[in-house]
Amino acid sequence: MVSRQTKTTLAFVVLGTLxxxxxxxxxxxxxxxxxxxxxxxxxxxxxxxERTAQRG
Structure with a gap:
């Protein structure tokens, strides 16, 4: 299972590239x-x- 942090990072990498x-x-x-x-x-x-990790 892919973690939420990995999915977030992947989405931002794609967005950043575009x-x-x-x-x-x-x-x-x-x-x-x-x-x-x-x-x-x-x-x-x-x-x-980092912010979401600090919350929970």
Whole structure:
């Protein structure tokens, strides 16, 4: 069985990748592209999973 944390992380990785591709199409500024990829694909699910783990 796949844990809820893994499902959350996978969803954010997919969302981050899609937003990164959209950002590539919209801007040539690389730091913005990487900020979207890392922020949505890595940092957001990490923070969300940590907060939900602290609650229960």
């Amino acid at each position: 937003l990164w591709l959209v950002t590539i199409a919209l801007t040539d500024v690389q730091w913005i592209q990487w900020a979207v990829l890392i922020g949505v694909g890595v940092l957001a699910p990490t923070v969300l999973n």
